[in-house]
Amino acid sequence: MSLVEVSDLSISFGGVRAVDGLSFSLEAGGALGVVGESGSGKSASAYALLGLHRGTGAKVGGSIRVAGVDVTAADDAELRALRGAKAAVVFQDPLSSLDPYYAVGDQIAEVYRVHNRASRRAARARAVEVLDRVGIPDALRRSRSRPHEFSGGMRQRALIAMALACEPQLLIADEPTTALDVTVQAQILDLLHDLRRETGMGLLLVTHDVGVAAESVDEVLVMQSGRAVERGPVSEVLVAPREPYTRALLAAVPRVAEARTSSGAKPADDTGAPLVEAVDVRQVFGRGKSALAAVDGVSLTVRRGETLGIVGESGSGKTTLGRMLVGLLEPTSGRLTRDARVQMVFQDPVSSLNPRRSIGESVADPLRASGERDEVVIRARVRDLLTRVGLAPESYDRYPHEFSGGQRQRVGIARALAAEPELIVCDEAVSALDVTTQAQVTALLAELQRELGLALVFIAHDLAVVRQVSDRVAVMRQGRIVEEGEVDEVYGNPRDPYTKQLLAAVPALDPALATVRRAARKELAAA
Amino acid sequence: MAEAIPAEEAGAVLAPASGASPFWRRLRARRAALVAAAIVALLVLVALAAPLLAGIEGQDPTTYHPDLVDSATGGVPVGSFGGISAEHWLGVEPLTGRDLFARVVHGARVSLGVALAATLLQVLIGVGIGLAAGLGNRFVDQALSRVTDVVVALPVMVIALGALAVVPTSFPRPVLIAVIIGLVGWSGISKIVRAQTLSLKSRDHVAAARLSGWGSWQIARRELLPALAAPVITYAVLLFPSNIVVEAALSFLGVGIKPPTPSWGQMLSDADTWYQAAPTYLLIPALLLFVTVLALTVLGEGVRTALDPRAESRLRIGTGRKKEADA
């Protein structure tokens, strides 16, 4: 009798049907990856395994059996006994998945005591044991500190430890590494891999990142808008997909290993004066002992028509540098000259547009600011821009909440173009988007660059995307540029060890390589 | 008087209220808020039409009727229930014999008027100082917070008596009282506005506006103020009833509205000893004050949840009842 048996599962929230007739099963000890874009219903299905939709007003149809328990029929007590003991879950955002007021050790002990008769002291000992098992140094002392004293990666390890505490038969991981940096992501995936080998527990890994799936699961299930599209061993589906959707999905995934495909951009015009030049710029936040140098002595130039990629993990100072280049932030020291009109495209589609103003008005903002008063001219100009970025001109009077993330980024781009800039700084402009939308938006940017001779500064943490878009690339670490150069040169044979470590951590699409690269990472980490 | 003003956060969340229509739909959905809105509308109507209503009854708030009170027993109104009769719908006032209905109706005009003016003043000052503290540099922020501390620390009693002593008596007293209450109660709003401005400042669309070339005051007007409307309105609607209570408290301490202008607070303070001899004299203003403040608070609550779309969804999560889930 298999560990998980789901047949004809359907979930709908209010009128929207999120999951429609999904059936799959998972053998004990097996590892299944559920891959799909946002809105494909992958997370909703995973949560249904633990009956988490109960009481939220969602309508759940079909049957779900987990470790011998019929979840839909189980009463509250039975369900609670299942959650944590037989099947445990690790959520996406380590930032908010732990209670900020209790020590990490106590929280794990609390979960342990729900399922096992144990004294408080014994539970705490168990907590320290599992914390140590997931590789948290000096586990006893760290078990007494509170979540905000842990880094992102450490907190995700603590959550995995919490899952291990009651030795469940099944671990459900919902986008466990999406919020982490690529190097930390690799460590977490390796940890999951070792734990499975050691405890033999089943793994249901939900992710939008095909690479992550390739590296850590045996079989993969591709989902699209609530339905299963294709299922099979990872080596088959990811290498020779049968379904057209899977093929399109894989095509849209940027490869860090491949060179730029469409490099038809005009050669960088390095004759004219640079649009923006930074010489040893620094930006220090806070004062006295608690001062933090976000950008610590960076020099770079951006020429007309060129695309400079800036890549680095969180806390590397790449966003701060971007804001300084645009002039939103004055550098604490160093020189920054800028003789060009600059604009910016932001990361978060929700916060980049004023929710109370129609998208047409948002795009018209720069025009009004530059003194244009004639409504007819403004409206016409905005309609052109909307069409240019691939949006229906009639959507002038519609509100941001009526658009998807991708469409909103297009509005952001249209707004940037309205000011007829010579340089656009894109700060993680596509990081929040699904792979397919990501590909369309990057293609749009490249098209605009060619047509309008724009210079682009493309800031991102995803090395693969940066490679597809940039002519030159700079790798940043703790406020400094550790390596800079032609994109193929830097990606081909990186000189700086940090760049090497970064590139090694990016999950490869080919599962066969996975074990080889995992070994290489271990040896690099040991060095 | 410190305990009359609730300084709690309104708990309003800066949820991007997507457009106006859903707000009205949600507000209509809340029955209690609708009833409250009706009561408030009725009260405002009564306050505005005070002379008309008193005219219908054929009385006015100032005429003395010595014959309707029994002088020997300390001025207790003649007749049952404080002298309620055809001419005097709510009876008469002990000692003076003035018509209670006319006084209550005119009192509504003063009490509601003063509270409204005070609330508007509080909103103006609060938003002004809150925005300045939020947008200004560290030094400005610190200085303004200290100023707020000074205002919060000054007991309203001292300000009231100080102002009464300084301002010439020809100055209309209700306006003076409204200004005094207004000067005291704005710290709650300024705290909220400052907090929201700080979080808004870091929003991308504000940065985009700056990049488009707008100056910081234009940004305040175009980007910040519309976003501040929701929390400020919610807090103001809650502040309004507490201002009525403060006006009543000031009259209670003898520094509020001065006779012969009637106000509910003043009627309450006169009536406190009559609770046994002429109970209606105390109960009518007390009841009216209670109903008004309750209606306004309920309306305020309704407005708050209507402006915060996530309110309903929060209620259901985790109530854990099995049968509802499988419906």
Next chain:
Amino acid sequence: MKWFLLRRLGGAVFVLLALSVVVYAAFYVAPGNVAQIACGPRCSPAQVAQVSEQLHLGDPLYLQYAHFLQGLFTGRDYSTGTGVLHCQAPCLGLSYQSDQQVTELILAKLPATASLALGAFVLWMLLGVGTGLLSVWRRGRPTERVLTWITLAGMATPVFVIGLLLIIILVTALQILPFPDYVPLTEDPEQWAWNLLLPWISLALVSAAPYARMTRASMLETLAEDHVRTFRAYGVGERALVGRHALRGALAPVIALGALDIGSMFGGAVLTESLFGIPGVGRELVDAVKHVDLPVVVGLVLVTGFFVVLANAVADILQAMADRRVVLA
């Protein structure tokens, strides 16, 4: 945190000085012949002049304020006719009305206000948080609707109306409680509590309402947080989720508000004190202002100001701790 405390301390000193200047200026400008009032209605102009000279009322404002500051830091000497009375620092001067040292006067009045404030604080915290917790625990059910209505009613009634109703019911009709007549704690604790019960209850009923609302709002907010979902996914029961996690999350902002309110309570709940005849700081302030007794008013405003500023600092600290999760790694 050290930096924060230093800045707030500096701020507090500034606020207190500003307060004393504002009050001095207000009273210096206010009409009302202080010397005549201090001397007595039938004093001859000569006598009034003597009193005015003795109380330095003739001096310009800045000189009077300088005397005040000198008294505050080094103490001052007053002639009692036959000898000299040294009022040591921090000396807030002598009351014009009663020639008592203002510092002594306030210290005599503070216990009454403190007992009223602290007793009421405990009651309204229990009542407020309790109602909030209950209404979250019973959310969606009729009890929550009823509790919400009671809290809204609580917010809608001024303290002197509730006090009156309680007196009518508990004292006159049922005669369970005696009419409150303040007995100092040191004299007879049992009587002290018994007499303060009524003022505590009425103050608590009015002040508990905002706490109930706030507890409910922040608990609901915490219940929607991810970490509560985590624990629910690990089989932790609803009661533990509400009692342990949601309540703990709500306590910090509630206590911060509590600190703020108790600070202003030390300013003397003027209304409650007058209604129940409690010889507290609030009533003293009303009398002092009416008799234009400047030293007492300045002294009282400074003392109440001190408590309010202290409470603000404590409230901000608690708020900062509560928002610690925002300032993450």
Next chain:
Amino acid sequence: MRQPSVISRRVAAATAVLVVAAGAAACGPKDNKGGDSGSGAAGKPEKGGTLTVLNSKPQEDFDPARLYTSGGGNVPSLVFRTLTTRNREDGAAGAKAVPDLATDLGTPSKNATVWTYTLKDGLKYEDGTAITSADIKYGIERSFAAELSGGAPYLRDWLIGGADYQGPYKDKKGLDSIETPDAKTIVFHLDKPEGEFPFLATQTQTTPVPKAKDTGTKYEEHPISSGPYKVVKNEGDGERLILERNPHWSAATDEERKAYPDRIDVRSGIDSAVINQRLSASQGADAAAVTTDTNLGPAELAKVTGDKKLAARVGTGHFGYTNYIAFNPKVKPFDNPKVRQAISYAVDRSSVVNAAGGSSLAEPATTFLPDQAAFGYTPYDHFPAGKNGDPAKAKELLKEAGYPKGLTVTLTHSNDKDFATSPEIATALQEALKKAGITVKLQGLESNDYSDTVYNVKSEPGFFLGGWGADWPSGGPFFAPVFDGRQIVKSGYNFNSGQLNDPAVNKEIDEINKLTDLDSAAKRWGALDKKVGEQALTVPLFHPVYKRLYGEAVKNVVISDWTGVLDISQVAVK
């Protein structure tokens, strides 16, 4: 005395609830047999027990030099004996002065400008030391010191050199106009004849203070007692005062003070409503309780009259006080007597009485002097307004005065709810005058602001509410300060609001002051009041009536016509 601070009506800030408790054992009607003519609980009063006094106002400045009392005050007279004091008998006799420390009421000589007193034998302080005339001289001199201000102005005005003397702390040599030839006698030299000096001698300023024990402003904490009780505890400048028997007081030398209770506990700072509530409930210690400063308000009165048992425990008294409208003839249109007379006709006294608490707490007045024999009350009503005013007559007079279409005036009043100059009374007058075509605008001032404005010649409004009380029951202190031209004070508090400076009136006042036969003096004051009344400088409105509750166990309750309230030196609780 303008506004008697000792006896004040219900204070504005008080909030009140009156309970009518079922009440303890009812006690039968009292008979006034025996030497003790007081009412109160049945049975013969005995010594012992503790009398509790529940007051709103503290016994502030409990120093004989600083107290402004009428006849030595109620609580103060238990500790401070004076040369003469008020007769403690019930009713009209109570309005006379009797000897206390002195053997007689003083022997006047040189046309009543020199008064000589001899002290009784065997007078001792609480510490056993003897009381000498030098102590009395020093006691009076102290009241001139700036630090100990607050007393009545008469010693300063009457004694030779009184105006410039600055008290013993500054002028070490003392006041020559007081001589002490030997330890038993003291002679006062006045700058003009004062027949009523014995009344002045009842004030606490004539209480002996030994120079050795004087501690200036600190003396009030523990003044040396010469009366039946000594101060055992004085907290918060009179907020809590405990008196116990003074062993060295001898009843033989003091027929006036009965001093039955062993201990008197004076508590203050209590809400006046609370006081009335506790006195009517009369539970526990409150059964043996009285009040010396809180009257029944109108609302409480309504309940009391409905309950026989409670009504029996209410002491009703009349204190010489008149509330009136004052005119300032220097301000138009009040310079025209016809306008003043028109207003006198238009006044509706019944609605004013209601605003002052109803007919049992205020009696309409048509004369300036109070309606008590001691003041030489001579009834007159020059401008009869009847019960509710005579608007027709008033209009007629206004036409004659040149205001056919009526006129608009401003009435100034205080904002305090003191049932005397309060907004309620002002609005009552406003309504009445409207009927006579006179539109009245109200100007309410805060209490301090009000006194400064109306009692200052420069800022005195034309038309304002006023009130005047008696320092002692005689026409002199009541009539002279308001109508004597020489008492107009240019800078400082002036009480002659009409600013009348009529030589004939001034001369008659001096003549009456000369008389030592107080009865004939009273008749002369009555006649003078009637004559001056014709000028309508004031419109008398009402005289207050004081009603006060006392505990069930209180015996021998004496209401004297001098103070109008219960005399604490007579009551017993056993």
